[in-house]
Amino acid sequence: MALEHAILVSLAERSASGYDLARRFDASIGHFWKASHQQIYKVLGRMETAGWVTPDVVAQDGRPDKKVYVVTAAGRDELAAWTSRPSTVEPTRSELAVKLRALPFGDTAAITDDVRARRRAHEQQLAYYLESAARFYPRPDDVTADELGGWLVLRGGILAEQTGIAWCDEILQRLVPEADDADR
Amino acid sequence: MALEHAILVSLAERSASGYDLARRFDASIGHFWKASHQQIYKVLGRMETAGWVTPDVVAQDGRPDKKVYVVTAAGRDELAAWTSRPSTVEPTRSELAVKLRALPFGDTAAITDDVRARRRAHEQQLAYYLESAARFYPRPDDVTADELGGWLVLRGGILAEQTGIAWCDEILQRLVPEADDADR
DNA sequence: CGAGCCGCTGCAACCGGTTGCATATCGGGG
DNA sequence: CCCCGATATGCAACCGGTTGCAGCGGCTCG
Numbered sequence: 001m002a003l004e005h006a007i008l009v010s011l012a013e014r015s016a017s018g019y020d021l022a023r024r025f026d027a028s029i030g031h032f033w034k035a036s037h038q039q040i041y042k043v044l045g046r047m048e049t050a051g052w053v054t055p056d057v058v059a060q061d062g063r064p065d066k067k068v069y070v071v072t073a074a075g076r077d078e079l080a081a082w083t084s085r086p087s088t089v090e091p092t093r094s095e096l097a098v099k100l101r102a103l104p105f106g107d108t109a110a111i112t113d114d115v116r117a118r119r120r121a122h123e124q125q126l127a128y129y130l131e132s133a134a135r136f137y138p139r140p141d142d143v144t145a146d147e148l149g150g151w152l153v154l155r156g157g158i159l160a161e162q163t164g165i166a167w168c169d170e171i172l173q174r175l176v177p178e179a180d181d182a183d184r
Numbered sequence: 185m186a187l188e189h190a191i192l193v194s195l196a197e198r199s200a201s202g203y204d205l206a207r208r209f210d211a212s213i214g215h216f217w218k219a220s221h222q223q224i225y226k227v228l229g230r231m232e233t234a235g236w237v238t239p240d241v242v243a244q245d246g247r248p249d250k251k252v253y254v255v256t257a258a259g260r261d262e263l264a265a266w267t268s269r270p271s272t273v274e275p276t277r278s279e280l281a282v283k284l285r286a287l288p289f290g291d292t293a294a295i296t297d298d299v300r301a302r303r304r305a306h307e308q309q310l311a312y313y314l315e316s317a318a319r320f321y322p323r324p325d326d327v328t329a330d331e332l333g334g335w336l337v338l339r340g341g342i343l344a345e346q347t348g349i350a351w352c353d354e355i356l357q358r359l360v361p362e363a364d365d366a367d368r
Numbered sequence: 369c370g371a372g373c374c375g376c377t378g379c380a381a382c383c384g385g386t387t388g389c390a391t392a393t394c395g396g397g398g
Numbered sequence: 399c400c401c402c403g404a405t406a407t408g409c410a411a412c413c414g415g416t417t418g419c420a421g422c423g424g425c426t427c428g
Contacts, residue, residue, distance in 0.1 A: 002279050002282060003384080003385090005282060005286070006282045008286075009282060009285045009286045009289065012286075012288075012289050013285075017406075017407090018406080018407070018408090019405065019406050019407075029281075029282070029285065031276070032276055032277070032278045032281035032282065033277055033278070033279075033281070033282055034275040034277070034385095035385085036385075036386070036387090037406095037407085037408095038385085038386075038387085038388095038407095038408075038409090039384080039385060039386080041407065041408060041409095042384090042385090042408090042409095043384095045408095060405090060406095062393080062394060062395090062405095063393075063394075063404090063405055063406075064392065064393065064394095064405060064406040064407075065406080065407090066405085066406060066407085067406090067407080076289060079286060079289050079290060080289060080290050080291060082283075082286070082290070083283055083286050083287075083289070083290025083291050083294055083295055084290065084291045084294040085294075086297075086298055086301060087279045087280060087283060087298050087302075088279070089302065089305055090277050090278065090279060091218040092215070092216055092344065093216070093217055093218070093274050094216045094217070094274065094337075094340065095186050095217075095271045095272070095274060096271060096340075097213075097216035097217070097337045097340055097341075098186060098189060098190045098193060098213070098216065098217055099267055099271060100332075100333040100334075100336045100337050100340075101193045101197075101213065101333040101334060101337060102189070102192075102193045102196075102263060102266070102267050102333070103267075103329075103332060103333040104196075104329065104330050104333070105193065105196050105260060105263050105264060105267070106263060106264050106266070106267025106268065107264060107267050107268045110267055110268040110269075111267055113270075114270055114271050117270060118271070118273065121273055145287075145288065146288050148284075148287060148358060149284040149285040149286070149287040149288070150284075150285060152284045152354065152355050152358060153278075153281045153284050153285060155351065155354055156278065156280075156281055156284075156351045157281075159347050159350060159351050159354075160276065160347060160351075162347075163343050163344060163346075163347040166343060167339065167340045167343050167344075170336065170339055170343075171336050174332060174336060187414085187415090201376075201377090202376080202377070202378090203375065203376050203377075218415095219415085220415075220416070220417090221376090221377085221378095222378080222379090222415085222416080222417085222418095223414080223415060223416080225377065225378060225379095226378090226414090226415090227414095229378095244375090244376095246375095246423080246424060246425085247374090247375055247376075247423080247424075248375065248376045248377075248422075248423070248424095249376080249377090250375085250376065250377085251376090251377080
């Protein structure tokens with residue numbers, strides 16, 4: 001129920017085509033709300049019908065035409081109204097948690113490898129976030145009102161990845177107690 | 185693709201009816217993998233067809249009959265095989281993150297209230313987890329092999345809730361800088 | 369005595385999202 | 399020369415999950 005609003009936010013920041021949005025979702029907002037390009041096109045269609053956005057067909061030479069979507073007044077109203085509605089806490093879904101409960105019935109070595117892989121993934125993501133933070137918000141205390149949201153979202157990502165790593169470390173300490181940190 | 189395995193784990197720990205499973209999901213595993221009773225019944229049907237579980241109809245007096253599902257050998261094989269397959273990292277979905285990006289287009293006061301509500305929810309969940317930890321794992325260093333998974337999952341929950349609270353606090357510090365902690 | 373909840377199972381409709389495929393043009397590399 | 403990748407949009411089938419509803423016996427509370 002919220003992809004509409006994620007797209008609305010993204011378009012409110014800057015008008016874009018479905019293709020642009022898909023790439024933007026790959027790069028920034030998408031870290032906190034994934035969407036495939038098919039889904040984006042589908043939702044854009046619905047949003048156009050609802051009158052939240054209007055397409056602006058732009059001809060390009062050497063490239064296919066594109067439909068640049070612009071947020072309408074009704075779209076901005078909806079966006080503001082949405083921010084005023086309380087959000088529902090999204091249910092956590094951790095396949096790793098289920099796997100941990102499956103320890104007595106499965107392959108401990110394989111699960112350990114899985115935890116290591118997850119730890120690496122968390123570390124990569126954390127590195128990416130930290131780099132983004134350094135690049136876009138070099139002085140966090142001085143962020144403008146417009147930047148504040150992006151900064152806070154990034155902080156959330158950083159905290160979450162750090163926690164993910166910490167959890168993996170706790171798990172690995174129990175599953176391979178003899179290993180030192182370098183081994184993990 | 186993993187509710188099957190969550191149910192398999194739960195049934196491997198102890199055979200149960202669909203109704204029992206639904207309540208169990210409300211209480212423990214469900215904190216990390218939600219499922220409604222309708223979904224559970226549907227999946228149990230599929231699992232029975234696949235031969236992973238077999239129903240054992242138990243007549244009860246004063247209550248409707250119940251179908252107690254028991255994991256078959258094939259079910260245990262599948263469970264073990266699943267633990268050996270690498271897990272896919274579930275995409276994060278944070279409506280709050282989207283809302284933070286919507287700050288320039290929305291109602292800051294309403295968003296602030298939302299963050300406060302989330303903080304309370306995280307605190308409640310944390311309190312619940314801490315209580316569970318104290319009750320079921322009073323001596324974490326002495327957990328048995330069978331208990332280890334449950335303990336580690338609980339640790340993950342505790343870490344996640346603490347992080348959620350920390351994030352909310354960072355956000356509130358920026359949104360209501362003049363407020364002290366008691367006010368939040 | 370009736371209302372309403374608890375235990376217990378299930379169907380049907382819908383809906384958001386994924387997977388796979390189609391199409392068209394342009395430029396670059398094997 | 400042909401294939402591939404980038405740009406750009408979109409349909410169709412499927413699938414997991416939610417919402418809403420239904421049935422039925424027994425218990426308790428007013």
